[in-house]
Amino acid sequence: MGNFEENDEASRARKLAKRRKTNLILNSLITIVLLLIVFVTVKIFFGDGQSEAEKSDSVVVDKQLANEKADGDSGNEDEEEEVEEEKQDASDLEEESESADEELEEESEPTITEGGSSPDVKQTIVNPDWKPVGTTQTGEHQAVYDESSVDWQEMLKAISYATGIDGGNMTVWFLGNNGGPQSAQGTVSDKAGGPKYRVAIDWVDGEGWKPVKVEELK
Template sequence: MKNDFDEFNDRSRSEQRAKRRKTNIILNSLIIAVLILIIIVAVSIFSSGDKEQVKTDDKTVEKSEKMSKIQEKPNEKAENKQPKNKDNEKVDEEEINNNEETTETDAETEDSEPVITEGGSSPNVKNTVINPAWKPVGTDQTGEHTTVFNKDSADWSEMENAISYATGLSHDNMTIWFLGNGGENKAIGTVTSKDNQQVYRVYIEWVDGQGWKPTKVEELYENDKGR
């Protein structure tokens, strides 16, 4: 009897162990299957989300490109509609060329050396000086100009300034022996230094709005206007 009972117990134990093994295998298989399903679902969700994001980005880029093209077209039309004024372009070019020529002329005038020649308008002339760099000395007078040979006038004072400027003699070292009419808006003056060692005949002319300008200086041997 004992042997039969033991055999029965051994059989029941082995059956229980087999059942446990099967149960464990089934449970493990189910767990693995669930994990695989979770992984598949997660991958599908992420991949679909990325695709939607890519589609959204592509749509955004397309929209921005379309908007930029729409904005560019009116600007191109506006540029095409703007009239090209060839006359204005020609005028601007002429003004630029004139300004360049004026600048070059002024530079040449400033760099020019005085031209000194022997002799002049009479045997009493030692040397004649013409300086292209001479400019008008300025004026306080306004309106239409009329030359006035009056020692108390503004015109006389400005003519003195022009003669001093041309000869290099200061007012304190200059004696005016003659200052008279040299033609329309022109004057001639004969001056000496205080020691009478320097004698000049000066030709000046009026420039509207700018004053008297020296045009020629003659250095004389002797003062032909002396008393």
């Protein structure tokens, strides 16, 4: 009798333990299902919002990149335009320089003839393109043959212009009147050596002394 009761209690204990195990498994499964439901719900509501925000951020970034690209293209176009303008300016300057050189070449073709106004003249040089050398003098002009005068210095400037001899390297053998109140004549040479030149110059009102004729002496 006692054994039967012990077996019955053991059987009920096993059933109770099995039931507890079953309940634990069921409760675990229910918890897992609830967690899955919560996760899916959060994903649906909050995940879409985050996705929209990311899309919005992506659109903003794309616009910024597009604007930066447009600015970069515009900057490149400006740089290309500046380069083209610089090339054009350089081309214009080169053309102007060539034109100026041509004009100088045309002006540097004087007429040269053998002999001159006296037997001691080897050849005579005349250039119709010679211009007055300018002046700082005002009012009525009168030739002044004084080495300390402005007029004297401007005469030597005209003679240097006609002969190509630098004023600092010029020896003046003679500078005086040439037969008229506004006409002068000078005989000069280069200090380093070379031929003597006799240069006739005329005064042009408001413009200074102008070379008229250069004679290279024997």
